[in-house]
Every structure is written in C-alpha cells, then in structure tokens.
Amino acid sequence: MAEVLVYVDHVDGAVRKPTLELLTLARRIGEPVAVALGSGAEATAATLAEHGAVKVLTADAPEFTDYLVVPKVDALQAAYDAVSPAAVLVPSSAEGKEIAARLAVRIESGIITDAIDLEAGDEGPVATQSVFAAAFTTKSRISKGTPVITVKPNSAPVEAAPAAGAVEALTVSFSAQATGTKVTARTPRESTGRPELTEAAIVVSGGRGVNGAENFAIIEALADSLGAAVGASRAAVDAGWYPHSNQVGQTGKSVSPQLYIASGISGAIQHRAGMQTSKTIVAINKDAEAPIFDLVDYGVVGDLFEVVPQLTDEVKSRKG
Numbered sequence: 645m646a647e648v649l650v651y652v653d654h655v656d657g658a659v660r661k662p663t664l665e666l667l668t669l670a671r672r673i674g675e676p677v678a679v680a681l682g683s684g685a686e687a688t689a690a691t692l693a694e695h696g697a698v699k700v701l702t703a704d705a706p707e708f709t710d711y712l713v714v715p716k717v718d719a720l721q722a723a724y725d726a727v728s729p730a731a732v733l734v735p736s737s738a739e740g741k742e743i744a745a746r747l748a749v750r751i752e753s754g755i756i757t758d759a760i761d762l763e764a765g766d767e768g769p770v771a772t773q774s775v776f777a778a779a780f781t782t783k784s785r786i787s788k789g790t791p792v793i794t795v796k797p798n799s800a801p802v803e804a805a806p807a808a809g810a811v812e813a814l815t816v817s818f819s820a821q822a823t824g825t826k827v828t829a830r831t832p833r834e835s836t837g838r839p840e841l842t843e844a845a846i847v848v849s850g851g852r853g854v855n856g857a858e859n860f861a862i863i864e865a866l867a868d869s870l871g872a873a874v875g876a877s878r879a880a881v882d883a884g885w886y887p888h889s890n891q892v893g894q895t896g897k898s899v900s901p902q903l904y905i906a907s908g909i910s911g912a913i914q915h916r917a918g919m920q921t922s923k924t925i926v927a928i929n930k931d932a933e934a935p936i937f938d939l940v941d942y943g944v945v946g947d948l949f950e951v952v953p954q955l956t957d958e959v960k961s962r963k964g
C-alpha cells in the first residue's frame with residue numbers, strides 16, 4: 645500500500661488534535677508515515693502509532709526553533725525524498741500552509757489548501773473544499789506531481805487504529821535559505837484555559853449585539869459551560885470589546901467546529917466566510933429577519949441578554 649506523509653503539529657511531544665484527524669484521512673488513501681520535528685519529536689511516536697502511523701520519521705535541530713519555516717520545509721522534503729509518498733498531508737494552520745506551499749513548489753506538485761474532507765480516488769486523492777465564502781462546495785484532485793494537501797481542523801474524526809509507529813531518524817541537510825529569517829523573540833500568548841479557536845469542537849461567538857466589552861462575560865460563561873472557545877465578529881473586535889485574535893471571518897480566523905453559536909451577530913457574508921462550514925449552527929438574535937437565520941440549524945429570536953444566561957444555566961444543570 646502506498647505511503648502517505650503526515651506532517652505532525654505538536655508541542656514538546658504532545659500531538660495536537662488536527663494531526664490525529666489527518667491520520668484518519670491518511671488511512672483512507674494509504675499507510676500514514678508521520679514526520680515529527682523539533683523538541684519532543686520522538687515523544688510523539690506512541691500517540692501517532694495509536695492513531696495509525698506505521699512509521700514516525702523524527703529530526704531535532706536548533707534550526708527548527710531558531711528560524712522560520714524553511715528548516716521544516718527542508719526536513720519535510722527530506723522525508724518526501726526518502727519515502728516517495730502517494731500524498732503529503734499538512735494541517736491547515738498558517739505555518740502548515742506555508743510549509744506545504746513551499747514544499748509543493750520545490751517538488752513541482754499541485755497543492756490544495758483548506759480541504760474539509762479527503763477520499764481515495766482512481767487517479768489520486770479527491771479533496772473537498774468550501775469556497776467563495778462557503779457558497780460552493782468543490783471536489784478536486786491534483787493533476788501534477790505528488791498531491792500536497794492541507795486540511796482544516798475538525799474535518800475528520802480522531803480514530804484509534806493501532807499501528808507499528810516505528811521511529812526512524814530522518815537525516816536533514818539544511819538549505820542555504822534555512823537560516824535566512826531568524827526568530828529574535830518569543831512571547832507566549834496568555835492562556836485563557838479555553839481551547840484554541842480554530843481547533844475547538846464548539847465555538848460561542850458574540851457580535852455587536854453584545855454591546856460592550858464587559859458583556860462578553862456572558863458569552864464566556866456559556867463557552868465555559870460547554871468547554872468551548874470564544875469567537876467574535878469584526879464589529880465586536882473593531883469596537884475593542886474582544887481581541888482581534890478571536891475574530892471569526894474573512895479577515896479573521898476560519899473555524900469549522902461541530903457546534904457554532906452566534907449571539908448578536910447579523911450574519912454578514914464576511915462573517916459567514918469564517919464559520920459556514922461548522923457542522924451545527926445556532927443563532928440568537930432579536931431580529932427575526934437577520935440574515936444569519938438563513939444558514940442556521942437552530943435559531944432563537946430573542947434578546948441575548950435573556951437567552952444566553954438561561955442557556956448557560958440549562959447546560960450547567962444538565963451536566964449535574
């Protein structure tokens with residue numbers, strides 16, 4: 645069976661969920677061979693094996709942390725040369741997309757970014773994408789070279805599928821460009837204790853209807869009752885009520901959770917562009933004519949200041 649390279653996103657050996665989802669998709673088209681780089685790379689092996697990696701290629705070097713993406717591209721290319729895979733799958737983070745794009749240029753292959761599903765096809769893997777502000781769903785296949793595909797978080801279930809996960813050291817020789825852009829400082833983001841917005845299974849977002857930074861506490865309370873991340877519309881972010889890093893939409897983050905709850909958000913096309921692929925969409929809006937109601941699975945016409953706290957209480961009571 646053909647091997648499929650899976651680029652591993654991990655933090656000091658702790659594998660992030662989107663990579664486990666990639667392993668589920670990789671198993672549909674071949675045997676997953678994981679590529680884990682940097683500090684803790686070998687520590688990823690047990691988790692990756694549990695989820696289907698037949699091999700785990702690892703490399704660690706200061707270049708991976710001291711410079712921007714090129715050393716990682718060099719390493720992924722080394723893995724590509726060693727394995728000659730049927731496809732290369734990379735998580736659709738900003739860094740993942742840059743790594744994938746650079747690899748595709750180097751190996752003269754086509755690339756598909758932000759896939760939301762992947763299946764085997766007679767002439768290579770077929771990727772599903774949601775395009776034009778989620779107005780269309782397309783299926784496409786790469787016709788040149790080895791398919792390089794980035795996949796959005798929450799596009800596939802995490803499945804246990806034990807495999808050998810044999811660790812092999814990857815030999816990487818860094819290119820002249822590898823040390824071209826040095827990282828000069830790192831500032832850890834303040835932890836909210838909530839899941840990462842783009843990876844969260846549930847997102848609760850607030851918009852202009854929330855009417856003030858202090859009122860976001862009710863959005864956060866609902867999010868916390870559900871173990872969700874908090875999102876915001878651009879109107880709320882531009883008003884300074886919530887950080888830009890939480891903006892959902894065309895010029896913010898793209899999310900695709902199992903459940904998206906929009907409170908006091910009208911549903912402008914630019915907001916929809918970032919959340920329309922969510923599996924179940926719920927909106928709370930006092931205007932029954934708000935365009936958001938055109939795309940919801942469940943809608944509540946009502947004042948969010950009444951509805952959201954009641955919902956939070958109900959969730960908490962059912963959790964016992």
Ligand SMILES: Cc1cc2nc3c(=O)[nH]c(=O)nc-3n(C[C@H](O)[C@H](O)[C@H](O)COP(=O)(O)OP(=O)(O)OC[C@H]3O[C@@H](n4cnc5c(N)ncnc54)[C@H](O)[C@@H]3O)c2cc1C
Nearest residue numbers: 851852853877878879893894895896908909910915930948
């Ligand atoms: C180039 C460009 C890029 C953009 N990118 C983004 C983007 O990335 N993300 C984004 O979100 N927007 C983006 N926008 C802005 C977008 O067009 C909208 O202006 C924005 O999404 C509106 O935010 P909103 O829904 O919170 O506000 P509004 O459109 O003002 O809607 C507020 C809603 O809250 C409801 N409401 C008010 N009070 C209550 C209450 N008490 N209870 C219940 N409901 C209530 C109202 O009925 C209304 O429907 C972009 C615009 C441009 C031009």
